Amino acid sequence: MPKIRLLQPGDEHILEAFLVKHAASSMFLRSNLRAVGLENQGNTFQGKYAAAIADGQIVAVATHYWNGMIILQAPTHLESVVTNCLELEKRDIFGISGPANQVENTCKILGFEEKQFRVAEREILFALELCNLRVPIALVTGNVECRLPIPSELELLVEWSVAYQVETLGQALFEAIHGLEANATASVIMVGTGIGAAFYVNGQVLRGTSGWAGELGSIPISSVVGNSSQTLDRLASGAAIVKKLGVDGEQLSALVDRGDSHTLEAIREAGYSLGLGIATVINIFNPSLIVLAGGTLRWSGYLEAAL
Template sequence: MVNLKTLQPGDEVLLENFLLQHTDTTMFLRSNWREAGLLDEGARFQGTYVAAIADATIVAVAAHYWNNMVVVQAPVYLAEVVQAVIAQSNRVISGIAGPAAQVKATKQILGLANRPTQLNESEILFSLALEDLQIPPALALQQVQCRLPHADELDLLSEWCAAFNVEALGKSATPDLLPACRHEIEARQATARHWVLVAKDTLVAYTAFNARLPDIVQIGGVWTPPALRGKGYAKSVVAGSLLDAKSQGVKRAILFTNRENYAAQAAYRGIGFRPTGEEFGLVIFKE
């Protein structure tokens, strides 16, 4: 017999024991609950979590977060946890993320299969044990430097963030995009979750962690301005961020990228990332 439960403070071990069985596809779920707990008061990283429980063990979970994203890890009872979390959260749905097949099924379950999307992808999931990280020569020889951004660089990084959202996530360049990006960049700055690459005193590339745990990080938001591409800057900025993480005890890194983005795949392979064999689904609906 399966029971549905809205998770509350005190259920953290129960949740983590389940998520650890699906490490590579649950970085958002694991990182978010650790950042913000299981209460849902609408703050950054908070969400409502509904789990299916059989024999006192979680076997499926869906979360609906502060940013209106639905995130799933439900190899069984997908419809039950998804419908329950939407009924409970009282939020609109801006997108869906999780294992690719589950994301596709969730669209059907919620009657959103025909809703227009700005992004609808099954992305290749890559993993890297940081002991196998290959340092690009330019970074090793200190021809470029990777570091945390300075406060006076946040305006430029906000513009880069907006450009990334338009190019990579299919967002429209509306008047509220840049302020939203500034807010996101400031939040990353406050928690030291992002890095820049500097060549001859000029910022040339950017990366961030969109999920972070003590032993594993997930890379997102990698950006090189179009005029500066093809110079290996993306490899160096990602490698530099991972060297920083490794120095703090992180053992592994995860990322996902578009199947058709061959340049990004080559860059990530060039520093040691390899496909896990799984695909990560990401849907963002048009606003």
């Protein structure tokens, strides 16, 4: 029977030896471990690590970090390491991350329901062993150079960034930017499988601190049914509609064509949620123009409910 205990400074090597076996799904754990070790004074990147140890080797670990996140790598003994990690813990739980099945089981262990989370999604990760990485021929031969940009190239990078926004958000963004006054404020909202936006504020594309902005689909919105809140993506996107109805796009089209009342009501509810997101954009940016685009807008009653 493995021993369950809290890890202490000096245990770093056995933890790393375990995590490296699960490298693709342990990136945050390994990064934080390398940054600050196993000290736990409540500082950035620090956390409380609970591990299951058998024959001197770690076989499972759960960590409650300084920011309230629980991060898991516990293919076995999940309940034991999670409960030990949280024992006598006063820090709030902000979120749970790790292999999807472990996250779902941890929610059950802790008595959490999916509706309590603003975002509860599975993400598909792609891993590539470095030994299988192939350097492009152009780099090998020296025909192409890979380097950091220099200050004189900033203007060019800005032009490329705008061009990328135009390409990803469609012709609508180009028209919105180039058809307005120089100091105008406008927004383009794309509604498809997910929901995204681009903002043009006082004549400048809004890029945020890290070079991007516009994850409108991630904002919390009050649900039409009940008193809970979920992300706009989960309430108003095309993916949300087909998931709620349990159909695919082709089946959805057929139901709309038949005038199925349940389907049309689901579309109207999603449209109403989009309207709340649009209202948020209006209240924050006070734009002179909002452009809506995307395939989900074609569903009967969706746009009408949004507006």
